[in-house]
Structures are given as C-alpha cells and as structure tokens.
Amino acid sequence: MSIHFDARQQTFHLSTERTSYVLQIVKDGYLSHRYWGKRIHRFSDTKPIVSIDRPLSPNPYPHRKDSEFSLDTLMLEYPGFGTSDFRTPAYRIQQENGSTTTDLRFDSYEIIPGKPGLPGLPATYVECEEEADTLRITLTDSVLDLRVILDYSVYDSLHAITRSVRFVNAGQQTLKLLHASSVSVDFDDADFDLLHLSGGWSNERNVLRRPLEKGIHSIDSKRGVSSPQHNPFVALMRKETGERFGEVYGFSLVYSGNFLASVEVDQYDATRVSLGLNPFDFMWTLEPGESFQTPEAVLVYSDQGLGGMSRTYHRLYRTRLCRGTYRDKERPILVNNWEATYFDFNEEKLERIAVQARQHGIELFVLDDGWFGKRDDDTSSLGDWDVNRKKLPGGLRQLGDRIARLGMQFGLWFEPEMVNEDSELYRNHPDWVIHVPDRPRSTGRYQLVLDYSRTDVCDAIIEKLTEVLQSAPIRYVKWDMNRHMTEVGSAGLPPERQRETAHRYILGLYRVLETLTSRFPDILFESCSSGGGRFDPGMLYYMPQTWASDNSDAISRLRIQYGTSLVYPISSIGAHVTAVPNHQVGRVTPLEMRGHVAMSGVFGYELDLSALTVAEQRQVEEQIRLYKQIRPLVQFGDFYRLLSPFEGNEAAWMFVDEERTEAFVCYFKILAQPNSGFRYLRLQGLDPRSTYLVEGLNQAAGGDEWMNVGIRVPVDMIYGDFRSCTWRLRKLE
Secondary structure, three states: OOEEEEOOOOEEEEEOOOEEEEEEEEOOOEEEEEEEEEOOOOOOOOOOOOOOOOOOOOOOOHHHOOOOOOHHHOOEOOOOOOOOOOOOOOEEEEOOOOOOOOOOEEEEEEEEEOOOOOOOOOOOOOOOHHHEEEEEEEEEEOOOOEEEEEEEEEEOOOOEEEEEEEEEEOOOOOEEEEEEEEEEEEEOOOOEEEEEEEEEOOEEEEEEEEEOOOEEEEEEOOOOOOOOOEEEEEEEEEOOOOOOOEOEEEEEEEOOOOEEEEEEEOOOOOEEEEEEEOOOOOOEEEOOOOEEEOOEEEEEEEOEHHHHHHHHHHHHHHHHOOOOOOOOOOOOOEEEOHHHHOOOOOHHHHHHHHHHHHHHOOOEEEEOOOOEOOOOOOOEOOOOOOEOOOOOOOHHHHHHHHHHHOOOEEEEEEOOOEEEOEOHHHHHOHHHEOOOOOOOOOOEOOEEEEOOOOHHHHHHHHHHHHHHHOOOOEEEEEEOOOOOOOOOOOOOOOHHHHHHHHHHHHHHHHHHHHHHHHHOOOOEEEEOEOOEOOOOHHHHOOOOEEEOOOOOOHHHHHHHHHHHOOOOOHHHEEEEEEOOOOOOOOOOOOHHHHHHHHOOOEEEEEOOHHHOOHHHHHHHHHHHHHHHHHHHHHHHOEEEEEEOOOOOOEEEEEEEOOOOOEEEEEEEEOOOOOOOOOOEEOOOOOOOOOEEEEOOOOEEEEHHHHHHOOEEOOHHHHOOOOEEEEEEEEEOO
16 A cells, blocks of 8 residues: 555655655644655654744734644645645635635545546546545535545656546535635755746746745746646756656646646745646636546656656656557557649649658658638638548548558547638537637637537537548548637636636547547547647647647757756657758758667657658658657657756757667757767666667677766767767666
8 A cells, every 4th residue: 555644743755765755633623744755664753843932924823722733834745725824825716705714624534545537627647546636635624515525646657647536515615716726735945956947839848947045936937738838747856866866756747738837945945836727717616515626746756866857757648648449559650742832733733752762761751731611721610621632632531541552550630639720610600619798819830729618619610620531531630730829718607606717618628538539539639739839748638649740851850859857758749851941940850860760769750751852751761660660669768868958059868668778869969069079878777787879889898887987979070060860778588
C-alpha cells in the first residue's frame, strides 16, 4: 500500500518507490502540508510546526485562544481566503450574501485501490488496481454545507502523484465558484529557480529559468486554449540543479484551455505553488446539489535533475495518459502535401507525390487543407466538410483507394472547431459561433470559433465528421485549430452563466474527441493548433501525438523540440523535413541536418519530393531506412538531453532502450567558430558495466567510459554552419 495513515500523528504518508508526500491534520481540522521530496521510510516529524506570534498575522480563533497560531504562517494543503491566510488562495467561493470567506476543515478520508477517472475530463489512468492507490479527503465548510473533495493518486512504480478537486454544494443556497486550482503546494523556503516553457507561434516552448523573489510569479492563458505563449507546466528547481543532478519539483496540468500557474514568495520566504483553471473571466454557478470537477494536475519530484523529471513524465504520459491502438504502436512515416502544393492540387498531382513517396519507403500520405467546399484559399468554406469535386472528382473514396493500392495509408486534415463567415454552415447558423450580442465578431485567419459549449453544435460536428471518416479508407487525421477566442460568449447560455463559456467549450471539445476516437479506434489522430499552440496533456489523452510547430526550420526546431521534451514524450512530437529556404524563417540548412532533427521525433516529410536532386532523393531514402531501424528506440526509448541549444552554439541528445542494449546519439552544431577546439560528448543512460560498440567507428568501450570520458565529435565538424552527425551504439554480449 502506497498510502499510510498514522492515527497518532494524524498524518497521511503517500509514497512511491522514490518519493514521499506527507500531509497532516492539525488543530481543529486544518489540513497542513508537511513534506514532499525524496522517499523517507517513516515520517517522524523531525521538523515540527513552529508557531510564534507574528505581527499582522491574525489567528483564526476568537478572544486570542491561541495567539501564536495563524494560517498565514502554516503550510496548507488547499488554502482558502478570509480566515487569516493572506497568501494566494487555491479557490474562492461567493455565497448569496456576497461574502467570499470560507473555512474548510477535515471531515473524512478513504483509501481507494486503483485510480478513479474524472467524468468528462482527460486524466491519467491505471490498467489494474495494483498500479496506483488513491487517497480521497473530504473537507467541509459547515456554514455553507460545502464539501471539497481532494483526490491524491499515487503511482508507485511510475513515481508520480496526481491531484484533483471536486466541489459539492450540499447546502440550500446557490454558490458561485470564482477560482478553482487543481493543486496547491506550500514550501517552507524560497531557495528555488522557476522554470517554465514560453514563446509564441513558430517559437513554442522556449526554456526560461529565473530565480524566485518575493512576490507573485505567474504564467497563464486567457486565449481559450493552453496556448503557444505559455505551456501549462512549471517547475521549481534548487539553485544547483541541472540536467543530471539536483532536486526539481514539476507541476503539469491535464487541460487544454485557460489556466493559471502561480508561484508566490511571502514575507517569511515561504513559497506557494498553485496550478489550475484561470480565474480570469471565470465563474461557475453551483446550484444546491450540483458539483464541479477540476482538471488533474500531475506532480513529479526528481533528485536526478531535469532529466530525471522528464523521463518520469515521458513514461507516465506515454503509457498511462495516451490511449488507443497507437499508444504502443510505431507511428508511420508520412508525407504531407501542404508545403508541396498548398491549395493548388488535383487528384493526379497528389498521386504523383504519393507514388514518389512510396518509392522512397514513406508509409502514409496526408491530404492537407483545401479538399472541401470552395476552398481555394483560407477565406472560405471552413465548416463545409463536403468534398470539392472540381479538385477531387472521385471524392475521398477514390483518392484513398488509389493511395491504398500504392501500399500506403491515407490521412486527412480537418479544422472542425472553426468556421469561415463565407460558408454555408455560418450562413445557416450564425448563432453557432462564440460571440456576444451587439459587438463586432473579430476574425483571425478569416475564421470564427464554433461554440462547442453548445450540445447541438457538438452533435452536428460529430455527425458530419463521422460521415466523412466513414466515406474513405482514412487511417490518420490531423486535427487543426487556428484561432483563439475573442468576444467570449454563448447564445446557448443565460446571462448568469456566460463566464462558464470557455470551460464549457473545452468540455464540449473533449466530448467530441471522446466520441470520435472511440468510434474510429484504428485512426491515428494528431493534434495541431497553428503548430504547437495546444500542446498539452489534455490533448494527448485523445490524440497520442501533436504537431510541435508550424516552424520546421532545423535550427528553430532544436529549441522547440528540446523544450517540448521537458514534459512530453518523444512519441508525441510531430517533426517533418521541409523545403529550403524554410517557409517560416528563410534559412537554408542541409538536408542531412533537417533529417537528423526530424527523426528525433515522429518523422515525416512536408515538401515536393520531385523537386529534390537525385542525390537528395537517395539521401531521403537513406534517412527513411535509418529511421525505420531506430524508430522503436526513438519513439519508446528513454530520452537524455546532452547539450542545450538555449545555452550555446550546439545541441545534443540521445535515446536508450529500456534494457540499455542500444542507443542513438545526435549532435548538432549551429554556426562555425574560427579556430575552434574539439568537442567530446559525454553520453548518458548506458549500463556502466557493459561494453558498447559504436557502429561505423568500429570502436568498443565500456558504458562507464562513454559516459565519463565521452565520444569525440568528428574533426571535420568544426567546418561549416549547420552541421550534424549521429552515432549508433550496441551492447556487446
């Protein structure tokens, strides 16, 4: 059992194979956070709670019953507001008299084998009860008859703890939920750096690290999606922590909409981290008897640096968040016609691309935007998911059959959450979009957002997409989303519930995705949002891979894919070789480097293969041959970051299989430096007691030597910009 309750100490000790998390009932039912970190055998309270009378920190008892006790100085597990704690609360409730003061006290607990699901929301899961245990603690506010249920699920062998919260209105008055974090954790010091992933379109998930100072540090999204600006993830790192060593605490939210991550350092140098729904423009009405469920937060502690944290997230998300046929299945190598043709194509042109792709060994042909309605540019027809018979006279069925006869799978692009004003759908249903009365409807890319908070809209989308997906031998869907929310409101909600629109949209989206992925279990769904604008754990629950960025420039992708790997498994990172000059930044990089970067993810091509020289086509064939050999290693092996592109002129990483019998190493140099020295790359993840042969070098050495002495980067790599090389290592018997 990974959860133990000590009745004498009134402590709950949650433990995995590597970590411990302890909380305690103190005083008259306050739930206090006591410890989170490296596993301890038994909690004996060697660092007891210290209470002293602090000026301006009131005590919650009348008549100075205990003047030294204040919630303002106590490490709390799910703090509220108004009863002596002045720090950022984890939640806020407004009652009918306008007050937002609440007072939660411990009521009861139960320990549940396994891990219950979250109705209507994505979450990590178990395949048998033995994989996890769940602690369910009920807190109550006796004045409001409010019950707040905290769930803690402990993955023993996967070294992670998940948290979520359910609010239940058991009283007689209507309550308004103004703020609902999924997790709040207090630390008794502030000796941390904050790490998060930020950026923008075509520049997603830059790794940013800064020291904590007094005050509030926050990242968020108010765009209706998790966004390319900030990812729903933060980590606290000890000052000395790096890639391989040191303590790090990770917080990741399984959600695809507006979120807030807040880190507050108070006057006593204590730190509070909270993560959950963004309270900005949010309010949820809780009628008597109703409940509200927050998304799940996933907590990971590592004393093996960022690399240890990442590999924990990778394994958990790859095996117990992603689902379906393709969770454990190698992903096909694809070619996408977008940058080869854009909107200008017909059936013969597409088949020529597919024929050449098949000759090179590519396994999946994907038809991108422009196949429906009157779609010759991006100004019209989104929402009209009927085949454009001028371009495809035989429809999707005929094209799909022609692709299948080549021995390839057929895939299709959709953008089902959007509509153009110039479309039959919008002309027939102008009220089906996110909008507010008496305001202009802002457009982005000539698009409006369909109102997925409405059941009738979701039902219509499910029906139409089901029709399309049944019409042809479709084995892959790229699900795009290219517009963030403005004028956020719904014609389907009353005035008092308008601030529920954004969250209800996400719940509606999840219902649509759950329905379609269940109906079509053999289709590989890939998420996209103007590239990596919605790369979050919530989407991975329905779609096991995400297009990492619209920017496929090899140099840009070094940072994008490196940053993405902090949390997300390599099997989830879509990466393609595209044409040069690159269509996003104009850079010209060698085909070799573009291939090495792209094959460090879910590999594919997005260019006109017929425009390549004969030598380049042979190079493409070699890249595909190599990737098919290393595909299981890349997609399902352990990932180690060796050199950061955020810290210098180089990048390097490697993949090691679970048994540590083989490895694949990639090294990238960005710009040549005059008269530079030689580089020796220290490897990671090998068995130090085994001998490994480096193919091509015909050189064998112990795993300890490869990791501590290193492998020399070829001397000729000092010449020229944008250079890359790879090594394959095999364990000798």
